[in-house]
Amino acid sequence: MFKRDVAPAAPEPVQAPVQEPVPVPVPVPVPVAAPAPAPVPAAPSAPAPVPVAAPTPIPAPVPVAPPAAAKAPAPVEEEEGEIVPAAPPAPEQKQSWMQRLKAGLSKTSTNLTTLFVGAKIDEDLYEELESALLVSDAGVEATQFILDALKKKVKSEKLTDAQQVKAALRTLLIDMLTPLQKPMVLGRHQPMVMMIAGVNGAGKTTTIGKLAKHLQAHHQSVLLAAGDTFRAAAREQLTIWGERNNVSVISQESGDPAAVAFDAVQSARARGTNVVMIDTAGRLPTQLHLMEELKKVRRVIAKGMASAPHEVLLIIDGNTGQNALAQVKAFDDALGLTGLVVTKLDGTAKGGVLAAIAKTRPVPVYFIGVGEKIEDLQPFNAEEFVDALLT
Numbered sequence: 001m002f003k004r005d006v007a008p009a010a011p012e013p014v015q016a017p018v019q020e021p022v023p024v025p026v027p028v029p030v031p032v033a034a035p036a037p038a039p040v041p042a043a044p045s046a047p048a049p050v051p052v053a054a055p056t057p058i059p060a061p062v063p064v065a066p067p068a069a070a071k072a073p074a075p076v077e078e079e080e081g082e083i084v085p086a087a088p089p090a091p092e093q094k095q096s097w098m099q100r101l102k103a104g105l106s107k108t109s110t111n112l113t114t115l116f117v118g119a120k121i122d123e124d125l126y127e128e129l130e131s132a133l134l135v136s137d138a139g140v141e142a143t144q145f146i147l148d149a150l151k152k153k154v155k156s157e158k159l160t161d162a163q164q165v166k167a168a169l170r171t172l173l174i175d176m177l178t179p180l181q182k183p184m185v186l187g188r189h190q191p192m193v194m195m196i197a198g199v200n201g202a203g204k205t206t207t208i209g210k211l212a213k214h215l216q217a218h219h220q221s222v223l224l225a226a227g228d229t230f231r232a233a234a235r236e237q238l239t240i241w242g243e244r245n246n247v248s249v250i251s252q253e254s255g256d257p258a259a260v261a262f263d264a265v266q267s268a269r270a271r272g273t274n275v276v277m278i279d280t281a282g283r284l285p286t287q288l289h290l291m292e293e294l295k296k297v298r299r300v301i302a303k304g305m306a307s308a309p310h311e312v313l314l315i316i317d318g319n320t321g322q323n324a325l326a327q328v329k330a331f332d333d334a335l336g337l338t339g340l341v342v343t344k345l346d347g348t349a350k351g352g353v354l355a356a357i358a359k360t361r362p363v364p365v366y367f368i369g370v371g372e373k374i375e376d377l378q379p380f381n382a383e384e385f386v387d388a389l390l391t
């Protein structure tokens with residue numbers, strides 16, 4: 001979900017020339033949209049003029065909601081106290097989305113729902129629940145927390161029926177996951193700079209493509225940066241997404257990913273683009289030199305715009321189980337994550353890892369993905385997610 005500030009952000013003042021020269025090799029522009037006629041003023045490190053989409057004026061403040069919001073219309077409180085009315089969801093879209101989410105999480109939901117059928121409330125039930133939660137990748141800490149809290153609830157509310165216990169579990173899980181449900185706020189910075197990280201194949205590039213579409217639906221102009229300078233295929237993939245969405249992609253054949261990121265920020269500032277999304281090459285948290293490189297990308301982005309990056313997103317594959325939690329911790333320690341996107345919840349994902357994240361490293365989950373199509377990325381909604389797990 002996105003929230004938009006009421007007043008559009010004024011362009012941030014251009015930085016003084018960087019003290020430490022940042023090596024910016026001349027980028028190879030990939031003109032997707034028609035090149036704008038005006039040349040881009042030279043950045044401190046003087047990248048060549050880069051054709052980007054014509055500047056999109058910042059739209060007048062409008063109430064913004066996700067195009068296919070999962071929840072029924074409900075007012076959403078802005079951080080500044082402004083109320084942004086949510087748009088009603090498209091019923092067909094919502095239905096198919098829920099079906100895919102349920103299908104993706106069916107392994108866990110089957111385990112969790114069957115154990116309550118005709119069950120007595122005794123130690124056996126709690127043991128079976130413990131196994132089901134552990135198998136779902138919730139991890140020991142979150143599993144123990146859920147069991148303890150449920151037992152307390154059963155006692156204090158004097159529950160006697162297994163279906164009541166299931167309902168209590170539902171409430172408990174929703175309470176646990178709701179802190180992860182935070183909207184991404186748009187319009188605070190001009191441009192808003194997003195850095196995207198994750199392990200190989202997590203779905204970074206695909207997510208960027210889908211997000212670009214979502215952002216455009218919220219009247220945001222977008223620029224993409226192909227920060228994966230190692231793999232030509234990754235650059236090509238991003239370029240294809242750029243073409244699909246009619247947005248420009250800053251790319252160069254080889255070289256320093258930090259330079260590509262810097263160049264993209266400068267181009268977006270010069271052109272008045274609303275959002276820059278910077279792709280990065282996949283890496284494992286154990287590849288320390290690559291994690292250092294990622295930190296450098298972050299530092300160099302800040303040299304181009306002091307307040308940036310405004311969002312540092314980690315993309316995690318929902319099928320990686322408990323390892324996803326280790327990824328969240330490592331990338332958060334290295335970069336200071338502002339949000340997560342959990343992809344591939346349509347596969348063999350078990351879903352419990354979100355409980356583990358909520359318990360041990362509660363980084364907001366902005367979006368979840370249940371497929372490769374643009375509409376398969378939707379804002380995370382705790383209640384909807386728990387219902388997919390428990391029905």
Ligand SMILES: Nc1nc2c(ncn2[C@@H]2O[C@H](COP(=O)(O)OP(=O)(O)OP(=O)(O)O)[C@@H](O)[C@H]2O)c(=O)[nH]1
Pocket residue numbers: 198199200201202203204205206207228234237281282283343344345346347369370371372376
């Ligand atoms: N089923 C399914 N597939 C997805 C989803 N998101 C991404 N994929 C697929 O996962 C594969 C990897 O996605 P990429 O976007 O290339 O992943 P990446 O993290 O950019 O990969 P690297 O550049 O190798 O690090 C592609 O085949 C995508 O189509 C999803 O939500 N569901």
